[in-house]
Amino acid sequence: xxxxxxxxxxxxxxxxxxxxxxxxxxxxxxxxxxxxxxxxxxxxxxxxxxxxxxxxxxxxxxxxxxxxxxxxxxxxxxxxxxxxxxxxxxxxxxxxxxxxxxxxxxxxxxxxxxxxxxxxxxxxxxxxxxxxxxxxxxxxxxxxxxxxxxxxxxxxxxxxxxxxxxxxxxxxxxxxxxxxxxxxxxxxxxxxxxxxxxxxxxxxxxxxxxxxxxxxxxxxxxxxxxxxxxxxxxxxxxxxxxxxxxxxxxxxxxxxxxxxxxxxxxxxxxxxxxxxxxxxxxxxxxxxxxxxxxxxxxxxxxxxxxxxxxxxxxxxxxxxxx
Amino acid sequence: xxxxxxxxxxxxxxxxxxxxxxxxxxxxxxxxxxxxxxxxxxxxxxxxxxxxxxxxxxxxxxxxxxxxxxxxxxxxxxxxxxxxxxxxxxxxxxxxxxxxxxxxxxxxxxxxxxxxxxxxxxxxxxxxxxxxxxxxxxxxxxxxxxxxxxxxxxxxxxxxxxxxxxxxxxxxxxxxxxxxxxxxxxxxxxxxxxxxxxxxxxxx
Numbered sequence: 001x002x003x004x005x006x007x008x009x010x011x012x013x014x015x016x017x018x019x020x021x022x023x024x025x026x027x028x029x030x031x032x033x034x035x036x037x038x039x040x041x042x043x044x045x046x047x048x049x050x051x052x053x054x055x056x057x058x059x060x061x062x063x064x065x066x067x068x069x070x071x072x073x074x075x076x077x078x079x080x081x082x083x084x085x086x087x088x089x090x091x092x093x094x095x096x097x098x099x100x101x102x103x104x105x106x107x108x109x110x111x112x113x114x115x116x117x118x119x120x121x122x123x124x125x126x127x128x129x130x131x132x133x134x135x136x137x138x139x140x141x142x143x144x145x146x147x148x149x150x151x152x153x154x155x156x157x158x159x160x161x162x163x164x165x166x167x168x169x170x171x172x173x174x175x176x177x178x179x180x181x182x183x184x185x186x187x188x189x190x191x192x193x194x195x196x197x198x199x200x201x202x203x204x205x206x207x208x209x210x211x212x213x214x215x216x217x218x219x220x221x222x223x224x225x226x227x228x229x230x231x232x233x234x235x236x237x238x239x240x241x242x243x244x245x246x247x248x249x250x251x252x253x254x255x256x257x258x259x260x261x262x263x264x265x266x267x268x269x270x271x272x273x274x275x276x277x278x279x280x281x282x283x284x285x286x287x288x289x290x291x292x293x294x295x296x297x298x299x300x301x302x303x304x305x306x307x308x309x310x311x312x313x314x315x316x317x318x319x320x321x322x
Numbered sequence: 323x324x325x326x327x328x329x330x331x332x333x334x335x336x337x338x339x340x341x342x343x344x345x346x347x348x349x350x351x352x353x354x355x356x357x358x359x360x361x362x363x364x365x366x367x368x369x370x371x372x373x374x375x376x377x378x379x380x381x382x383x384x385x386x387x388x389x390x391x392x393x394x395x396x397x398x399x400x401x402x403x404x405x406x407x408x409x410x411x412x413x414x415x416x417x418x419x420x421x422x423x424x425x426x427x428x429x430x431x432x433x434x435x436x437x438x439x440x441x442x443x444x445x446x447x448x449x450x451x452x453x454x455x456x457x458x459x460x461x462x463x464x465x466x467x468x469x470x471x472x473x474x475x476x477x478x479x480x481x482x483x484x485x486x487x488x489x490x491x492x493x494x495x496x497x498x499x500x501x502x503x504x505x506x507x508x509x510x511x512x513x514x515x516x517x518x519x520x521x522x523x524x525x526x
Contacts, residue, residue: 019471026472027430030464031344031375035430077375084377090369093381097397098413119413120378230447251450 017046024066033074040067083121094120107136115146123154134172144173144181148188157194160185168199175201229258232295232316233283239272245283248314256318257298264310273314275299284318294319324419324518333524334395335514336417337507340442341424342434343375343403346463349497350424351380351400354507357500361385363395376402379414389515390525396511403438412445420457420514422506424497425484427464429473432483439484457513458490461506466496 024039044063047056086094095113098120111133118126127150133143144167151160164185167173173181178201189196233245246269252259262270279295295316303311324335339347348368355366361384369378379399386394401411423442425435443453460480468474475483477494485492491509495502519525 022470023472026467026470027428030428032428032430035428080375086369086378090367093367094378097381098416120410228448230450249450253450 013046013050017043020046021063028066028070033070033077037067037070037074040070085124086120086122088125091117091122091125094122107133107139111139111142111146114143118146118150118153121153123150126150140173141177141180144177145184148181148185152188157189157192157196161189161196161198164198168201173201227284227286227289227291229253229284229286229318231285232258232260233285234279234295235281235283236272237280240268241272251313258295258316258318260314260316261303261308262312262314264312270300270312273297273300278319279316282316282318324522326522326524330393331391332393332395333518334397335419335518336397336399337420337422337510337514338415338418339398339400339422339424340411340415340438341403341463342426342431342438343405345403345424345426345431345435345438346495346497347400347403347424348376348380350422350461350463350495350503350506351382351398353497353500353503354384354398355382358384358504375404376400377407378402378410386511392524394515398507405437408441411441412448415442415445416449418446418451418456419518420459420510422459422461422510423484424461424463425480427462427474427480428467429475432475435480436483454488457510457517458488459506459510459513460485460488460490460492461497461502462492462494463497463502465494466499466501 027036098116099112114129
């Protein structure tokens with residue numbers, strides 16, 4: 001009986017060991033490195049816990065080799081480039097699939113294609129294509145901003161500064177355009193704590209034109225990047241919901257303009273909101289932060305067709321945030 | 323975002339395979355590419371890196387022919403599953419019309435499934451979409467590994483973990499053997515086209 005019991009226990013352990021090794025091997029072939037590593041370690045521990053196991057040392061050595069191979073694969077995966085330069089064919093596909101241009105002109109579509117390349121880390125080709133687009137007056141500023149973004153993402157702020165200075169010294173930009181680009185770059189550098197002397201084109205015009213400066217600043221303000229707002233909370237200061245916060249999901253955002261859909265069921269709410277109305281107390285929820293600020297209802301339109309027929313679309317402009 | 327050409331009566335929509343790393347998203351596409359030759363309308367493009375991990379996305383265009391007077395084309399994509407490629411996942415998800423969430427049936431991947439589903443929900447939200455409203459199908463993949471004695475989660479447990487609230491159609495599958503791959507895609511296309519019909523009334 002005793003002999004049978006011992007044999008049984010040994011058989012059990014052998015079965016356990018077999019199961020562990022099989023699991024480990026399956027996880028390895030599935031590319032689940034951490035899981036395979038854990039099972040091989042469990043198997044090694046089990047072997048070490050058995051005093052008299054046939055081939056004990058060779059088993060441990062084989063497992064150790066497997067673990068080393070897994071560690072090596074893990075190192076390769078971890079070190080693998082996050083954004084390697086792709087083949088031209090793959091880059092063309094990215095431009096084609098991720099440009100999202102709808103009924104836009106050829107230049108805007110080309111700009112979107114180049115921006116798509118940059119988003120997928122294909123900076124070298126993106127910069128080449130964006131440089132070509134600098135020749136197009138209508139999209140010159142956007143192309144320039146994206147060239148700077150590419151430099152900031154792929155190399156260093158110094159490259160971006162050098163690029164700006166080069167543009168400053170040639171004459172392809174109008175002074176207002178160049179000033180917009182300067183303000184844009186300056187803001188990014190300030191956020192990163194980088195100090196750089198970016199010469200202003202406005203100071204170098206023969207007769208400083210105040211209007212040009214104002215236009216450039218206004219354009220820069222217009223093109224300021226707004227955070228993605230996912231929802232907003234409006235505190236009503238009149239009407240049936242006075243003093244209460246009502247949350248709305250943001251359906252669409254373009255810069256500082258948010259579109260909300262309000263169900264036709266919410267008759268009281270709809271009536272208490274009108275175009276031109278200033279919303280004094282608004283909470284703006286973004287994925288990374290909440291802002292308090294004000295808003296301006298710029299339009300209220302009833303949806304005439306489609307699944308949301310009868311509901312209202314409310315456009316709210318972010319007036320200020322603090 | 324589906325593209326309609328009303329003049330030509332053409333519709334093109336986008337279906338994305340989502341899920342944790344190594345769950346079998348690319349294997350699904352490879353099976354479709356190899357087995358549905360009539361429907362496949364171009365090369366399958368895979369951009370992968372060390373250890374055959376999807377780096378950016380896989381892409382496969384297919385055509386379903388005429389459906390209710392409309393020529394329907396579908397672009398199938400996979401996202402990279404590894405956590406570090408979060409921004410790429412979000413980019414690929416843009417304009418999605420239907421989603422197949424490929425969950426890994428291995429017990430050891432339980433938490434990764436849940437994290438990936440949460441990631442999907444949060445990425446959709448950033449595009450102003452609700453996971454409860456987007457056409458979504460669950461695929462419980464790698465069911466074949468049970469035969470090898472590898473610990474898998476029972477379907478009931480996966481339903482509780484991932485589909486308790488969503489209550490979307492689910493399919494048990496083994497992408498490597500092709501089991502359930504076609505059924506999953508069919509369910510997703512059905513849900514996607516129905517959703518587009520409700521929104522745009524494209525069918526005659």
